[in-house]
Amino acid sequence: xxxTIAIPFGKQDExxxxxxxxxxxxxxxDITDGIAGSTSKIFIQQYRTY
Numbered sequence: 001x002x003x004t005i006a007i008p009f010g011k012q013d014e015x016x017x018x019x020x021x022x023x024x025x026x027x028x029x030d031i032t033d034g035i036a037g038s039t040s041k042i043f044i045q046q047y048r049t050y
Contacts, residue, residue, distance in 0.1 A: 029044070
């Protein structure tokens with residue numbers, strides 16, 4: 001809704017298939033708006049194993 005785009009990084013029902021950032025150490029998300037004067041909002045979800 002409201003122009004939301006989901007970008008899944010793996011099969012949602014298979015945690016072993018999710019994007020594993022533990023080997024990366026640091027991951028940066030860089031978003032650029034398509035037009036001047038627009039507003040972007042980012043929703044992220046992170047899975048942590050303890």
